[in-house]
Amino acid sequence: MFFRDIIGHESALIRLRTLARGRALGPAYLLHGPAGVGKHRAATAFAAALLCDRRGDEACGECAACERLARENQPDLLIPEIEGEKDIVKMKYLREEFLPALAILPARGQVRVCLIDEAERCLPDESQNALLKTLEEQPKNTVFLLVAAHPERLLPTIVSRCQSIRFGPLPPEEVARVLKAQKVPAAEAGLLAALADGRPGEALRLREGGSLERRRAFLEPFADRGATAPWIDAAVTAGKGGSGSLEGARGRAKELLGFLAEPLRLALRAACGAPASDTADPLSLKAAERCARLGDAERLAGLLEGLMVAQRALDENANSALWIENALIPFLEAQDAPVSRVKAGR
């Protein structure tokens, strides 16, 4: 992975390139930002640049160190092994193998890079404590790169030892460019970019996971008739996940709320007098017209906030059925004929 292949994140990449060139490195960096924005790609490009024998601001791709990296045989790049369904770094391995190995000097080059992706998920608290101890000891010639979508779930003592590098969501045009670079057809790339909330990784996940079909099934009845009580019930049922895992159900619930947020954003833009987005998806536009019936810009912004609050609550393990209902019930007002409100409780 090279910095030059990464689209967007200009200021973060300038900082990483400057660090790679100047070599005045701190002991640890925390690359953080929403899941799927490209943090891992940036961390990998940074690691490659640091390990490259030519010591420029970008890996050369030609030297012996770069060749070892390309062959996945670079002893100075350490990535802890993860195990099991929950992708956890096992404590015994971390304490007895991985961290003690840092006491010896880098195998080949001047510097060794220890890259921990999804650190908040892979490292339970006790593993974080073991890592903290190592960070405090500052092993020589070692740079830690922690990548996290939710840095607030890391121990504050770990975060405070890291220099923070933030990756924000990308504008939809840049997400679309990433998708086109991955050979996604232009029309589909535009729609996925609008749905992915600035996260190219999320856009690719949506494409591969049958998400566009689920979106159509969810959004078409809304666009045609507006929200109805059965439509909300169907959304809540999908969020409960049937026999699937609770985590999967939360993911689906978040996905449904995201499907509705996209046309709601279009309606909000129009209500604010902003120029129309260049998305040409007819279903988005039809659903946006339906959303526009719900009120003025202030009301639409409030509803959008409600969807985002519900999505965050799902992230934090809240009761999905309740949050979906709370977020969706106001949409009943977008029906063709006014109806009496349904009760939120069940």
Ligand SMILES: [Zn+2]
């Ligand atoms: Zn090189």
